[in-house]
Amino acid sequence: MRDSDDENAGEELRGFAWWFASGKFDPAWSLAQLAAIADAGGRIQPDHVVAEQLAALCTDHLAPVLHALDLLIDGSAVRPWFVLGARDEIETILVSGIAANGECGKRARELVNKLVARGHGDYERLLQR
Numbered sequence: 001m002r003d004s005d006d007e008n009a010g011e012e013l014r015g016f017a018w019w020f021a022s023g024k025f026d027p028a029w030s031l032a033q034l035a036a037i038a039d040a041g042g043r044i045q046p047d048h049v050v051a052e053q054l055a056a057l058c059t060d061h062l063a064p065v066l067h068a069l070d071l072l073i074d075g076s077a078v079r080p081w082f083v084l085g086a087r088d089e090i091e092t093i094l095v096s097g098i099a100a101n102g103e104c105g106k107r108a109r110e111l112v113n114k115l116v117a118r119g120h121g122d123y124e125r126l127l128q129r
Contacts (some may be wrong), residue, residue: 016042021049027057031064038071047072047079051086058096066097067105073114084121090115094126 016037020030030053035046043051050072058065069090073083083090097108115123 017044017046017050017126018032018118019069021053022033023056025063028064031057031061031068035064035068035071038068038075040059045079047082051082053087055089055092058093060084062096062100062104065093066104066111069093069112070111073111083115083118089127091123096129098126098129 005074007008016033019025020034034044034050054065054069057058079085100103100108107119109127112123112126
């Protein structure tokens with residue numbers, strides 16, 4: 001792939017956040033596409049609409065929502081202040097994950113620990129519920 005193709009790849013996917021947030025597509029497919037874009041380092045903007053949709057999907061699709069959230073927190077696919085701007089949505093997802101126990105509970109607790117380790121210490125209270 002040429003350098004110009006690499007630069008244009010982010011532009012081609014720029015509207016995906018709005019598609020994802022619309023809720024018009026199959027949630028499993030949408031979550032898989034979001035994870036693939038985030039995993040590849042694609043830009044997910046505007047990230048606040050993605051966070052809102054992730055929170056809306058967490059009841060029925062908790063495992064892939066936690067996976068996507070993990071990628072968004074880790075990757076450069078969102079703005080660095082994503083964790084601050086999506087605080088309510090992230091908390092909703094993590095609370096659901098911790099309550100679920102099992103693998104989802106484990107992953108949610110790992111995400112809380114990751115956030116705390118990155119300076120977001122107020123998430124630690126979620127583990128004390």
